[in-house]
Amino acid sequence: MAAPxxxxxxxxxxxxxxxxxxxxKINFDDHVDHHVLSGKTAIITxxxxxxxxxxxxxxxxxxxxxxxxxxSECAEAGTDESNIESPKLFKCDVSSWESLLAAFQEVMxxxxxxxxxxxxxxxxRSHNIKDLILKRAVGSASTPVKPPSSVFDVNLLGTYYSxxxxxxxxxxxxxxxxxxxxxxxxxxxxxxxxxxxYIEQPLSADYCASKHGVRGLWKSVRSHSASFGGCQTNxxxxxxxxxxxxxxxxxxxxxLISLTTDVKLGEVADVVAGALRCICDxxxxx
Numbered sequence: 476m477a478a479p480x481x482x483x484x485x486x487x488x489x490x491x492x493x494x495x496x497x498x499x500k501i502n503f504d505d506h507v508d509h510h511v512l513s514g515k516t517a518i519i520t521x522x523x524x525x526x527x528x529x530x531x532x533x534x535x536x537x538x539x540x541x542x543x544x545x546x547s548e549c550a551e552a553g554t555d556e557s558n559i560e561s562p563k564l565f566k567c568d569v570s571s572w573e574s575l576l577a578a579f580q581e582v583m584x585x586x587x588x589x590x591x592x593x594x595x596x597x598x599x600r601s602h603n604i605k606d607l608i609l610k611r612a613v614g615s616a617s618t619p620v621k622p623p624s625s626v627f628d629v630n631l632l633g634t635y636y637s638x639x640x641x642x643x644x645x646x647x648x649x650x651x652x653x654x655x656x657x658x659x660x661x662x663x664x665x666x667x668x669x670x671x672x673y674i675e676q677p678l679s680a681d682y683c684a685s686k687h688g689v690r691g692l693w694k695s696v697r698s699h700s701a702s703f704g705g706c707q708t709n710x711x712x713x714x715x716x717x718x719x720x721x722x723x724x725x726x727x728x729x730x731l732i733s734l735t736t737d738v739k740l741g742e743v744a745d746v747v748a749g750a751l752r753c754i755c756d757x758x759x760x761x
Contacts, residue, residue: 507755511660513538516586518579520569520637521597522562523547526667526713529743530594530750531562537751539592542582544569544637569597569633570625579640590648591660592754593641595689596667599629601682622681630685635692638664642696645704662706663754666693670714697760707760709753713746715739 512534522531522543535541541562548564563585567578583590602623611620645662670676671683672690690710697708717740753759 501752501756501759503752505756507752509537509751509755511755512751514540515591516540516542516582516589517592517594518542518544518582518590518641519562519594519596520544520633522594523564525596526716526743526746527594527596529747530596533747533751534592534754535562540586542585544575544578544582545597569637570628572636575633575636575640579644583644588648590641590644590662592663592665593637594665594667594750594754595634595637595641597629597633597637598667598669599626601626601676601679603678604680605678624681626681627685630682631688631692634666634689638666638692638696642703642706645706646702647704649704659757661757662704664696664700664706664708665750665753666690666708666710668693668710668712670712672710672712700760707757709759711746711749711753714741716741716743716746 515534515538517531517534517539519527519531519534519541521527522541523545524547527543527545531541531543543562543564544567545564546566546568565578565581565585568574604622607622611617641664645664648662666689668689669682669686671679671686676683690712693708693710696703700706700708
């Protein structure tokens, strides 16, 4: 049993207090040095559209080799295989361990065994639990039907699989490192949560639960990031984001909302700027 004045015990207690207290507020007036992205390799899950695509394009524009892991073709990102700086699509289903593992392995071959940044932005829309029950229960004597699990499969299980692989590769690559990498750079793992990671969204039970789970996953690994290749972990929790054209807009998860509602919308560019700040500033962890 450690003595009360044991330096190691004191260090652990201080670290726990720091994480309970949270990191200091970010000074958004501080300059963000995007040059640190040059030559880095990034994986973006769900990077073929929406916020993921915005982050993928921004990383690529700053000299990062970007691998997009998605089931869909990139709507705007370049996929020219002759240009390694362009976002390149690796088709996979993040809810399938086998599919995701194969995609990570392909990326490692493509990047010459390098991985510096992983952004977990794959996600799908919620189901309304009231609609599901009323459509199937009212006036029916049939046996209850199993509810869909796709939101949990993609948003939570897929994020867990992706985070697991990111941490595995960060740890593995550090063990093989020659020590020549700049000491100021740390591998980056960025979780894309949601407003629903913090507050309830009525009747979006599966989505809200999955995004609370993403936040819990992030919090469970951030205090031990040094164990995983010394990586830095952060979570972004976007609110409603204006990322569609026309009379409807969407949340960060893509769920449609009406423009007639009194909701202040954020812009994709705002989330992208936040993502780049998290990735490029090694003082931000929280």
